[in-house]
Amino acid sequence: MKILAIHGSPRTIRSTTRQLTQSVLAGAAEAGADTDLIDLCDLRVTPCTACEGCSFNGVCVYDDDVPTLVQRMKDADGIIFASPVYIDNVSGQMKIFFDRLADIIHYQVLSGKYGCSVASTHTSGGDGIVAYQNHVLNYLGVIAVGGISVATGGDSGAVDAREADARALGKKLADAIKGGFSDPKQEEEITSNREFFRDLVIENKDFRTEDYERWVRMGWIP
Secondary structure, X not given: OEEEEEEOOOOHHHOHHHHHHHHHHXXXXXXXXXXXXXXXXXXXXXXXXXXXXXXXXXXXXXXXXXXXXXXXXXXXXXXEEXXXXXXXXXXXXXXXXXXXXXXXXXXXXXXXXXEEEEEEEOOOOHHHHHHHHHHHHHHOOOEEEEEEEEEOOOOOOHHHHOHHHHHHHHHHHHHHHHHOOOOHHHHHHHHHHHHHHHHHHHHOOOOOHHHHHHXXXXXXXX
């Protein structure tokens, strides 16, 4: 059982968000998971230019670190998105990364996995960012088991005060991977998204045969 956390703060190891995420991973590890954390800002992530090149073969025109990161997401059973709140949204680095996930969203290559989200902020917006990141997980076909956000108010001990909650979230994620987790509202949204993307998969079936055949095997195309 592997759980991968993708952390989007440019402060990397000095990040409050990273500290909170490590507590989530610690809870998952206690529940038997192998865990890993990636500092997104240590990678080369080129902004998407909407050239649609990936639509033809699933390969981006940019030779950077995103394909390797996507493969690590495929290899994981659980995925955690973690970002600070920057002007009521995720960090710019995290948003650029999300925009590069369009093709694996369209083809639902992470379907069946579980995830959760982490956010930290000074005053406000944390819950909204958790909700947004979980929404992105749903776009990927991933069911979110919850999330945690901390408003520090400048108090360096605020994250420590939520350590037990963060560990509980990590355990919940690990337990979902081991035993399943159902949320009808998320499942309905994921199904609706998949129905929307189905036309694209059918349209591209002649040059993305393997992807089309996987959708047929999954029962997503009659």
